[in-house]
Amino acid sequence: MRQAMMLLCCAALVACGSSSSNETFHANMTAAQELPVPNVNNPPPAGTAVFTNNGDGTVSYTVTGANTTATATGVTPANNYSGMHIHLGASGVIAGVAVPLTTPPNGSNSFTVTGTFSQSTITQAGVTLDQVLTALRNGGAYINVHTSPRNPGGEMRGQIQTGGL
Numbered sequence: 001m002r003q004a005m006m007l008l009c010c011a012a013l014v015a016c017g018s019s020s021s022n023e024t025f026h027a028n029m030t031a032a033q034e035l036p037v038p039n040v041n042n043p044p045p046a047g048t049a050v051f052t053n054n055g056d057g058t059v060s061y062t063v064t065g066a067n068t069t070a071t072a073t074g075v076t077p078a079n080n081y082s083g084m085h086i087h088l089g090a091s092g093v094i095a096g097v098a099v100p101l102t103t104p105p106n107g108s109n110s111f112t113v114t115g116t117f118s119q120s121t122i123t124q125a126g127v128t129l130d131q132v133l134t135a136l137r138n139g140g141a142y143i144n145v146h147t148s149p150r151n152p153g154g155e156m157r158g159q160i161q162t163g164g165l
Contacts, residue, residue: 021053021054021055021056022052022053022054022055023052023053023055023133023137023162024050024051024052024053024162024163024164025050025051025052025053025136025137025160025161025162025163026048026049026050026051026160026161026163026164026165027048027049027142027143027158027159027160027161028046028047028048028158028165029045029046029047029048029049029065029143029144029145029156029157029158030044030045030046030156030157030158031044031045031046031155031156032044033091033142033156033157033158033159034144034151034153034154034155034156034157035092035094035153035154035157036153038069038150038151038153038154038155038156039069039150039151039155040067040068040069040151040155040156041067041069041109043067044067044156045065045066045067045068045069045109045145045155045156046065046066046067046156047063047064047065047066047145047156047158048063048064048158048165049061049062049063049064049143049158049160050062050063050164050165051136051160053133054116057118057119057129058116058117058118059116059117059118059129059132059133060114060115060116061101061113061114061115061116061117062112062113062114063084063101063104063111063112063113063114063143063145064110064111064112064113065104065110065111065145065156066109066110067109067110068081068109068110068111068145068147068155068156069109069147069150069151069155070104070106070107070108070109070111070147071109072107072108072109073106073107077149078106079147079148079149079150080106080147080148081103081104081105081106081111081145081146081147082103082146082147082148082152083097083100083103083145083146084100084101084102084103084104084113084143084144084145084146085097085098085099085100085101085143085144085146086098086099086101086132086141086142086143086160087141087142087143087144088124088127088131088132088135088140088141089140089141089142090139090140090159091139091142091159095142096124097123097124098122098123098124098127098132098135098141099117099121099122099123099124099132100121100123101113101115101117101143102114102115104145135160136160136162137162139159139160139161141159141160142157142158142159142160143157143158143160144156144157144158145157
């Protein structure tokens with residue numbers, strides 16, 4: 001009986017999307033995945049993202065990108081990074097921002113950004129960190145990078161999947 005109760009409790013925790021320390025997720029971002037289709041250079045932008053559930057209510061991330069339409073400092077007209085976000089949406093679906101991430105620094109068409117997010121960072125009303133983690137586990141979230149004025153809707157996107165790169 002005691003063993004059955006222990007198994008039942010563990011199953012309930014898994015079903016509720018409980019946090020697991022050092023759980024890793026990744027995304028391979030391309031312009032081809034972005035909606036609407038972005039106005040990009042040749043070669044088109046591409047990037048990667050790695051997210052780690054730290055098990056303490058925080059998720060760490062490292063995001064890299066290259067060949068974006070962002071311009072070097074002093075180039076006119078300027079095209080700057082205007083945001084980087086996690087959206088809760090399936091592949092091929094456009095969804096609102098759930099988690100804003102650190103926007104890449106302007107001045108180069110490539111970048112590497114690291115950061116951490118938590119419950120207090122989530123901007124989508126009523127969404128919890130456990131719901132974000134469940135979406136990451138189930139392929140129900142994507143990351144994208146926006147530039148302005150050229151690609152305000154995003155210029156590269158990647159569906160987030162379980163596991164590392």
